[in-house]
Amino acid sequence: MLHHTSPRHPFPVGHFGARLLLVIALFSCCTVVANAVEFRPPNVVVFLVDDLGYMDIGANNPKSFYETPHVDALADSGMRFTDGYAANPVCSPTRFSLMTGRYPSRVDATNFFSGARSGKFDPAPLNNNMPLDETTLAQVLKSKGYATFFAGKWHLGETEEYYPQNRGFDINIGGYSKGGPYTGNRYFAPFKNPQMAEESPEGDHLPDRLARETAKFIDDNHDKPFFAYLAFYSVHTPLMGRADLVEKYKAKAATIEGAEFGDEEQVFGDKPRQVRTLQKHAVYAAMVEAMDEAVGKVLGQLEASGVADETIVIFTSDNGGLSTSEGSPTSNLPLRGGKGWVYEGGIREPWIIRYPGMTKPGTLSSQPICSIDLLPTIASAAGVKLAQEVDGVDLLPLLKGDALPNRSLFWHYPHYSNQGGFPGGAVREGDFKLVERYEDGRVHLYNLKEDLAERNDLAAQHPERVNEMRERLHGWYQTVDAKFLQRKGDGPEPWQP
Template identity: 40%
Template sequence: MMNMFFTGRLILPLGLFAFSSQLHARGGERPNVIFILADDYGWNDLSCMGSKYYETPNLDRLAKHGVKFTNAYAACQVSSPSRASIMTGKYTPRHGITDWIGEKSGEAWRTMERHNKLLPADYTWNLPAEEYTLAECLRDNGYTTFIAGKWHLGEKGSWPEDHGFEINKGGWTNGSPKGGYFVPYQNPKLSDGPAGENLSMRLSNETVDFMREHKKRNKKKPFFAYLSFYAVHGPIQTTQENWNYFRNKAEKAGIKENGFVVDRTLPVRQTQDNPVYAGLIKQMDDAIGVVLDAVEEMGLDENTLIVFTSDNGGVTSGDAYSSSLLPLRGGKGRQWEGGIRVPLLMQYPGCTAGVVCDVPVIGTDFYPTILDFAGLSAVPEQHRDGVSLMPVVRDGKTPDRSLFWHYPHYGNQGGEPSSIIRRGDWKLIYYYEDQRCELYNLAMDISESEPLNIQYPEKVRELKTLLDAWLIEVDAKLPVADSEYNPLKEAQVKLTWRTAVLQKQEKLRKQMLSPDWKPNKDWWGSMVTID
């Protein structure tokens, strides 16, 4: 693995990263933690990660004042498993949630009429009660725990308040915003605000209100605020003002004739020029700015860790076909880098501003990192698949480990049942349909354009052996052959994806960029949803 930290083009010597020895300054208070999680937000869907189209001044501010990780990963290419791994510190096969909760598996998969070769593995539909979550651990160590936004880790009885959160504003069963991004929200854990209120801003305001009330009532007690946006999950929505601004921006940059290519299964977006999605990002970034401003105004920046990341890669195919993550291949639901690599920003007292970290890290690391930052004892029997990132950013220590993923399912974004290992710059994907491996070197080919199996057969064997051992260790459930598999019917489905769906997406892209486009008469209720 790379053992490098740099700001701009300057490589900084290890140890230069001053980690404040005054974590318990201000009268020995434990530090606060604000964890901001976006939904389906891509690796380069923000300005500080290279986007020239989306505008994220507040996330850029966080990157400027903190640490930006370029090799950060979600624990899964879809939502629920990744979120469960953040809460538990475990890889997905250990907690059992390997697909987004609500998706069909086993023989029920046949009702999707995709006629696939395999039946996806069954999975757990509720975050197990025996898991000692990050929220429970912090609560038990004197923290007030708060969530605003998406949960998607089970039915009632397995909601945030059942797993350590004392205050819950908006977290429940659903993984997408049932009522959209404007009132009415149709959320049993979040009352409706005034007409025109935006969901992302509402969740930020709830978080700020919590911080103000907490400071007033519990001056010495720390808090854990989990701001979990529903944005930028579909259905994508924005205001007419935002749409018009980003439509004009796309036009000035030059609108390409074609915006999609078919990659193995579904059409994949190749351009960042979706004005509705850009407006949705702006709404989320504006809301993040409200929280960052409040942190500074209340003086909490002197004693608060702020983390921002995403639960999986951005949506390039399926759902709303929202974005392009080039040079990364694929997106949400897929096994390539676009599906699992995510943005990660961290700001904390004493960190060196504007640092870029290339060390590969993963969502299971947050649990031990936060405990380490808070000065709390580790719980290794719980967060067994994570390591603290504080030695990484403090001392430049690179963990000697492999990273793993297991997704024994078909994704509605084109993903295939597979397991993955990354070790150093090498990445191996194993496909369950045909027992095939793909080997890539991410330092040489970040786009995963050409497998290196023939050139490096010994590396394939090495990584496959490590992956097999890990699958046994975690008792991973595997997909099984479907006895009713019909290859002709499957071919017909894929032909439709490559022709009719491709044509539909190209048409919609042009319509959304047309000056007279209107999704419906009521922009507050405007929805863009695609089959």
């Protein structure tokens, strides 16, 4: 038999050659299929808890009054961050940063929507909607073929065009303009939430309903990449807990002695400002445990659906624990202040990330991270090259065990908070944090490694460091076009940087 050489195939073509070509073709086909499976983007589940303080979970505070076994187990299975932050000391701005990877000051979304409280001065102008030209994390993942789901508190726009179902989420359960469960029977059904198509049976508990909906979405979509964002209304006011858990914690609180409150600085108003110094609020504890149970239900569904090893899980909060107002249900000590304050108690949050195959179980990181980092990190994991500019960084190298380059983190809160905090800004660089007050321009410098409680002001001792950090903070103000306090009536002109 004569053989000839094909210009496309540099080996003889005959019975043997044909068989060899078939084997190579089959091998190539299998390789393509294997690579397609190997590089399937990971699923993503984000838990965002409203008003949960850094010290409210057992993983961060072994002496916590609250019991959070499921969240603690999540921390044991992934990486826990000791220096994780929210981009703002109140909710809507941080939610903006989580969705966009950008500082909220860029769009004047610097207070909860729509907080316009005045003090000595009028607050800075406030945008009450996440602009429609902002690209959200859900839109980024949807472009990669993800099924997307939202449940819980949204609080990022006043009307329906701003709601989750119009910002990249296929499904929205309960997210709209309100910042709390203020309709119906609040945390218990009937909820009368306009973004819940089906009402729960009477007495159903809101965190459990949201967890069930999330679990159902996971099971319905376990065979494709999915993104589930469970943004609890818990543990925001109104303070309401399940009766069985409230009774449990009442009994536990009865065994704890000590003063529950201490004095905090008075920013405005006539009443002395107090801060909770002891965790023993039974109703709040019941709300924390119910949230933890809901987290456990969703994590359990990942296991039951066989996708736990293919799913990135992130757990965090939108601002610090409520310690100085509205019942002051929790203590953030040793962190100073709480929700509404630019002290650590208002911005340092629980942060846990579990990325199977990348994060080693039970690892601890003291690298400062922030809510602006969520979008770039998840986009990187999903293989998406971002078209838009973001302020956050990709945390995947950190999750692998490498260090991130040093950077500055910034805060800008030109408002008078419901919780008594002062209008101010801050910058953190390494162990040092500079706080600037917007009423008069005073600055404070703290070494967080040595003084986590921010009680020892070092500004007078380190004038050069103060000047350098303040210069960078003011440069950042210009970069994000930050707005500041305004004159109130015919009163004095406020300080301007």
